[in-house]
Amino acid sequence: MTAGASDRGRPPRRSPLGVLRVREFRIYWLGASLSSIGTWFQNIAAGLLVYELTRSTLAVGAVNFAQFIGSILLVSVAGGAADRYDRRRLLMVSQGVAAVVGATLATVTLLGAVTPAIVIGAALLLGFSLAFMVPALLALVPLLVDEADLDAAIAINSVSFNLARAVGPVLGALVVGSAGYGVAFALNALSFLAFVGALALVRPRPQRRAEGDRPRLLETIRLVRSVPAWWAVLVATTVISMSTDPINTLVPELALDTFGGRELDAGLFVGAFGLGATLTALTLTDWLRRRRRALPGSMLVQGAGMLLVGLAPTIGVAYVGMAISGGGFIAGITRSSVRLQSEVPDLQRGRVMALWSVAFVGTRPFAALISGAIAEIANARVAALALSLPVLLLAPWVGRQLERPTPPVR
Known part of the structure; x- marks a missing residue:
């Protein structure tokens, strides 16, 4: 059979927007998008509230530390759960728990009893839900x-997160300015319930479930280490995630103090990053799919954008740096996720993707503390420059590892 005949026997590849014609994925995507927008309401409101109460970037870093530490503490349990239990129902439960936490934080805030410790505690509980x-x-x-x-689905799935990153912080900042922090937290709780409703309508294909003893974390790490390209993907994901921390920890100081802006400018900072990511995902997915060195190249673009943020003479130039960094971020994260989801067998996919989630969100607690500490000692500009270095320095190594042959996986 010729290559052309083989291609004709396969279903045609859809574009990122075209994959939304698939009913199950479309419903899931809409629900996830609403939930992501609500999460950014929470993120921007929590950061601004704690910064307003303490005027400490390190305290904002503590909020982010609490939100993401659960992904490290629960990596083995959460990954095993995704392989052993119905993934759709697991998502419904985790989102339901997050809705309860968000509603409680909103109530306490509306009653005027909120403190930095309560915000950090709520972030910790939401992080445990995020881990699953x-x-x-x-x-x-x-x-x-x-x-x-799958390529198109992962790309548009990333768009849902980054479109939320573009829209959510701006809307969240507007809600905070007009209605207060409590309303922003309440809208986040409602967004979790919207995703639960969407998941109730989705019917995925049957899932192969793992049986026997639950694999230990070290076994999963050994599995990934046995394939050089998979290990390089996790390293790349780790440093890509670290280099994005300024949008979580440093934005309040950058917007309000460094550039003398308002709460809306904090939302626009994060929105610029999300806009760059969204435009890249919608326009360059097919082009990136055909580029052999797309992942290391994306790392260089992301790091260069964050360097520009640190060196920007005006807030407008900083917005441009954020947009460039966002484009590199989404390209790199999409390529890393596609590589693992397409190569790892289904029986092992949940625990390997749990390890990927540790690389993606589990490193952020430490990045948040590091960037917050640097900002306290020096300033937010220096912290942004420091966080851009790992992704720039490791891009060549990642490129070399991806060229190595992939051994058979048992």
């Missing part, structure tokens, strides 16, 4: 679309 959500969310996507559409 991420591996199940990632491992569910291949069950909603054909294999030929």
Whole structure:
């Protein structure tokens, strides 16, 4: 059979927007998008509130530390759960728990009893929910679309997060300015319930569930280490995630103090990053798919954008740096996620993607503390420059590892 005949026997690949014609994926995507927008309401409101109460960037870093530490503490349990239990139901439970936490924080805030410690505690509980959500969310996507559409599905799935990153912080800042922090937290709680409703309507393909003893974390690490390209993907994901921390920890200081802006400018900072990511995902996915060195190249673009943020003479130039960094971020994260989701067998996908989620969100607690500490000692500009270095320095090594042959995986 010729290559052309083989291609004709396969379903045609859809574009990122075209994959939304698949009913199950479309419903899931809409629900996830609403939930992501609500999460950014929470993120921007929590950061601004704690910065307003303490005037400490390190305290904002503590909020982010609390939000993401759960992904490290629960990596083995959460990844095993995504392989052993129904992923859709696991997502519904985790989102329901997050809705309860968000509603409680909103109530306390509206009653005027909120403190930095309460915000940090709520972030910790939401982080535990996030730890179970991420591996199940990632491992569910291949069950909603054909294999030929996986690239497009992951790209548009990333768009939902980054479109939320573009829109959510701006809307969140507007809500904070007009209605207060409590209303922003309440809208976040409602967004979790919207995702639960969407998941109730979705019917994914049957999932192969792992049986026997639950694999230990070290076994999963050894599995990934046995394939040089997979290990390089996790390293790349780690440094990409670290280099994005300024949008979580440093934005209040950058917007309000460094550039003398308002709460809305904090939202626009994060929105510029999300806009760059969204435009890249919608316009360059097919082009990046055909580029052999797309991942290391994306790392260089992301790091260069964050360097520009640190060196920007005006807030407008800093917005441009954020947009460039966002484009590199989404390209790199999409390529790393596609590589693992397409190569790792289904029986092992949940626990490997849990390890990926540790690289993606589990490193942020430490990045938040590091960037917050640097900002306290020096300033937010220096912290942004420091966080851009790992992704720039490790890009060449990642490129070399991806060229190595992939051994058979048992």
